[in-house]
Amino acid sequence: MAFLGYTNDDLPNWVKKTEQFPVILYILKWVLIGTLVGGLTGIGSALFLKGLSWATDWRQMHLWIIFLLPIGGFLIGASYYYFGQDVVKGNNQLLDEITRPKKIIPLKMAPLVTIATIATHLFGGSAGREGTAVQMGGSIADQFTKIFKLDKYDRKILIITGIAAGFSSVFGTPLAGAIFGLEVYVIGRMRYEAIFPSFFTAIVANYATHTLGHEIGIHHTVYDIPIIPDMTLTNLALCVIAGIAFGLTGMLFSKANHFWGNLFKSKIKYAPFRPMIGGVVLALGIVAINYNHGLDYSSYDMKYFGLGVPTIVESFSTQMNWYDFLVKTLTTSFTLGAGFKGGEVTPLFYIGSTLGSYLSTYISLPVALLAGMGFVGVFSGATNTPMACTMMGIELFGAPAAVFIAVSCITAYMFSGHTSIYTSQIVGSPKH
Template sequence: MFKKFLSNQLDLLKYFTRWAVIVTPVAIAIGSLVALFLWLLNWATLFRFGHTWLLYLLPLAGVVIHLLYKWYGQSAEKGNNLIIDEIHQPGAGVPKRMAPLILITTVITHLFGGSAGREGTAVQIGGSLANLFAGIFKLDEADKKTMLTAGVAAGFGAVFGTPLTGTIFALEVIAIGRINYTALLPCLIAGLIGDITVSAWGIKHTLYHVDIVDTGQVLYGQHLPVSLILLAKVIAAAAIFGLVSMAFAKAVHLVKNFSLKWIKINWLIPVCGGSVIIGLTFLLGRPDYLGLGVAPEHPGAVTIVSAFQQGGSFTFSWLWKLTYTAITLGTGFKGGEVTPLFYIGATLGNTLGELMNAPIGLFAALGFIAVFAGATNTPLACTIMGIELFGGEYALLFAVACFTAYFFSGEGGIYPAQRVAHTKLPVGEAAKPKYLHRMLAKYKL
């Protein structure tokens, strides 16, 4: 028995060493390219702030993006969904051009004011480089799946400074209702190395502050760890977060399908999308819903950071950001969905906190992670993200918000390639009303 135990431990050590050796250079490469991307994104944002007339060139920028993907994109146009498909069933491969193409086009989108995020770019950088290294290392099909998953973890963990979230996200996003832990160790190594690499390049991540509030309650002389009233408010808000995340996913698909149906000349689709963004900005008289939504363009601007403060958001800021982003991504501009989801969730949380007389900073944080959880169907990863970004004081409320939003967000999401391993609601005989009636009759209840 001792020899068997020793043999198992040696096999585990070999497994760890092998993947550490394989994944480390991949994660360093991904982290370095993500660091370059974040630097370019910050430059593009600040340059646009100083040259506001660039917004009027957004339609032209959309045509450039369209032509780049038409001439050089090929299958890279599928973006994150291509990577998820390859993890499910390797076949077509992830093209080498995906990483530079998505990096360039995302920077173009932000430089001219499109409302998009950065997670999609980081994930595609991770998938593209992981696929490249899988070929160099001559990995078999099973190891290639693991490598691609680790690439997603490295890209996501590096772009947000959340290595553990990146690890769980890469495992959880593949299929709804199922997590395959086969790639857990390589993903954890990749997420950590990717995040460390970004920090080593001197790139700083946005810091968020949530005021500490007492969430407990004294009931009949006994102290409860969570106030029942606050818990009820969190559940109600989380249900709304889930519905809004579903609305976001459907809005992006709706804009895309509408554009393809009614605009027959493909390069005119981004022209129309960019023109609508310009018109909305002129109508509102505020540029707050352009770009990433993290840094303020002017004093008093609504941003993700400002949403954590009293009066840091307008009542319908979340709806405007949802509209801007759906138009931007639905008409062919490039970037991710997650940072806009953070913006939508934080500003909606600010509004609901005001309406429910609840802690503003806490509800902004809950919206930040819960809308993301509902849209991507990754409640566990988003719970961990809440802990990594905001601290562990509210871990229980983070979990309640994320899982509630997950159930209320419907069966779909922002990634069509995401498969359904297990439905969110019970199906089959046990879910039918007749079954319940028979059980009640059997036990005479």
């Protein structure tokens, strides 16, 4: 463990003999780095969320912009083609650098993905935001590898802290962010080498976003599950059944993502044309969905595009349509497969909460509880991070829902197969 030129070998013998002394150095080091990574990522997340909020509002006021989706797509594609070939792998690149380290992640990953994501949302693509925040956190973090001359072992921890910071701050869920960082790069395992740095950095990042967000008018959405029944054996069985549905849906989302990505890559050689042609199809799709409005775009319903937060909130109180989760799966996997930018997680929340909400027809649990279980359950299936998703459910919906959330997230994880939205995840322990 080398840090700022010092190693433990430089310590006097009596210090080295005490088991806690290297730990104190380790803690001081990661408190310092975690404060820097968390602070910068948290500030970045707050600004990103502000930009996203602006883009969403502006689009809703000027819906004609959806007809420019092909141009927006081309600009995003061209930016990455000409300036971002070495950061285009995004989240997978971060996971690769944790498990198979090659080279420092360029800092330009952060501005490129931030601007491209805001553009995606401005023009009306369907995407999320965790990918953006995670890439921002990971690329900011990796810059400290050089500054602090960190070795391979510490660099792995560093990238994990960046992922944790991004996830934590963009959703306002520090503990889920920390666990996500520890859990996401290997399926079926969690190792604690980075446990303190990950939690510490995630909490600092969340604090930074919260504090700056308060100044610039950004706050996280609050979800409410007003009624939570007792966990009886019947309800336990219902949670398992709902979890199976969430897991299969998570797998469907991953497969749809890969399908569109592969299709675009195999059919269109010149990368900037992929989101351009994708933009044409998306714009036509928006018009088709709103066929009853003709070309009166100002009254178009955009519920399957953008982040979709209002629909997520609605699904906690109103039973949603059976097809909502499927349409959102299609629009998001197509948007991202075509080469637009953004995360997958908020769409996964949308898919899960609308599916859970719909399932209240058949499963006798409160609609808000099922929406909440789906919210994190489908995400758990698509990303293979059941503990992070359980913790996120607790942070968003409170401890009383925890057992319901845990069972549906873990069952979803079991049933989503070994595919994932992150192709660079490696299988540590097979699921069966």
